[in-house]
Amino acid sequence: MSKELIRLSELTMAFDGEVVLDSINLVINDKEFLTLLGPSGCGKTTTLRIIGGFVTPASGDVYFDGVRINDVPPYKRTVNTVFQKYALFPHLNVFENVAFGLKINRHEGKKLSKQEISSRVLEMLEIVSLKGFEYRDVSSLSGGQQQRVAIARALVNKPKVLLLDEPLGALDMRLRKDMQNELKRIHEAMGITFIYVTHDQEEALAMSDTVVVMDAGKIQQIGTPEQIYNEPVNAFVADFIGESNIVDGTMISDGIVEIFGRKFKCLDTGFAENAPVDVVIRPEDVDIVDVKDGMLTGTVTNITFKGVHYDVIVDFKGFKWLIQTTDLVTVGAYIGIKIDPDGIHIMSKSDYSGKFGDYSSYSAEYDEISDVEYEPEEESAEEEMYEA
């Protein structure tokens, strides 16, 4: 069973009267790779800095191995940090930069022999795949190599936890991907806890055991990458993790939701009858079909080739559906769309208005015309409801 290492309890932080962390409760297990993920300004770095001891929370507690450490200074915590800017010493070579991590190590409180320093530095350089680079000038290294030196320096005194604040932010896309794999490997090789901060959802999903999605100083969801992607708890998480179509809905009964004036089968939800809900539909769960077979119909307004699929925008009475498909369609085509019940996710109504602005206005616009075009024509409730 996983063992608890760090516990954040009711953490709150404010700067200049502005609340930036609001009742953060989080348990981080020993050896876990946990990522704090969220948009800029949501409080990820502040949370990390509180764990590192660089920021004191306004209220709440930080526990390490069951001991409250609010008042323990950073250098006495068995935690090291890697930042986006590597801050290597340009006048020192790779070996000396990494060895510097040992010199500033005050946890162990003992002086190491030259031989011990050498063997620890070489061990770390091997772990970050920089064996043979000992005597290179750091300025002669690529961005990815420099970041690996910074990681080796942070790991050389064997902290229990490594804090990583957007460490790959300065690297280009290709290098980022390589370094993501490297970091996963280094995490496994070291067998310690990594707490990683990023606003890049792909990066978070690719590397982490646990993802903590934050927004506006609050934790929105904690889960495995699969849980966060497949079972987002609200419209914000669904939209932030991957792309989503988010529409206003009303529960008709368990397993049936009304959107745009039509009834759709959805997964059983347990929401009360008539409850207003957010209905979240992933673009890959929307199929393009013939107009006669469509649950809804609309006009293709935009197509973007994405390599493995096309992003197709379909305008439905002002609501822009995002559809990911390999079907060939053309701009201006009038098409039908179909959604499987298991692609229709029901979530508690939030005031989140989506990446693209206020989506609630789309259904309001639709309501005005719904009586004319979409009122079911004397169908029984059963017929009126679309089957997958």
Ligand SMILES: Nc1ncnc2c1ncn2[C@@H]1O[C@H](COP(=O)(O)OP(=O)(O)OP(=O)(O)O)[C@@H](O)[C@H]1O
């Ligand atoms: N020292 C500070 N003084 C004043 N405001 C601060 C300070 N540090 C952070 N903030 C504010 O707190 C909020 C949260 O900042 P934080 O750096 O934790 O967010 P973040 O999620 O890490 O964002 P980013 O990805 O942009 O770094 C922001 O509004 C930021 O401006």
